[in-house]
Amino acid sequence: MVGLSSNEFRPSHFAAKYLLAEGYEVIPVNPREKEILGQVCYPTLTAIPGGVEVVDIFREPAAVPAIVDEAIAIGAKVVWMQLGVIHEEAAEKAAAAGLLVVMDRCMKIEHARFFGGLNTLGMNTAVITSRKRVARI
Secondary structure: OEOOOOOOOOHHHHHHHHHHHOOOOOOOEOOOOOEEOOEEOEOOHHHOOOOOOEEEEOOOHHHHHHHHHHHHHHOOOEEEEOOOOOOHHHHHHHHHOOOEEEOOOOHHHHHHHHHOOOOOOOOOOOOOOOOOOOOOO
């Protein structure tokens, strides 16, 4: 997870915590950190020993082209750009290199949507309605 923050109030931290709880391996990539959520943190994708299948990007769009270049170099299979992270040219480059590209989507939300866990570590989905709530006084 590129751009994973140790700040528990940041969306990247929240998503990583959810994915770890669901049994996924999360490898933090952040040059300012040594460890996040009990996982060794690496400064770059190329510093990670072994293979990486999915590169989950929690960085500003301007940083995406360099991250995509690293993802291609390490043989990743997927580049996933989180909500608000959109870079069409980098997405095209990744796709041309044979990587699956997901853009402007949250991995935690998509996983929970497919596996029924939107209420886990987040949204209360007990009732979905468009009706206004009645104030209880």
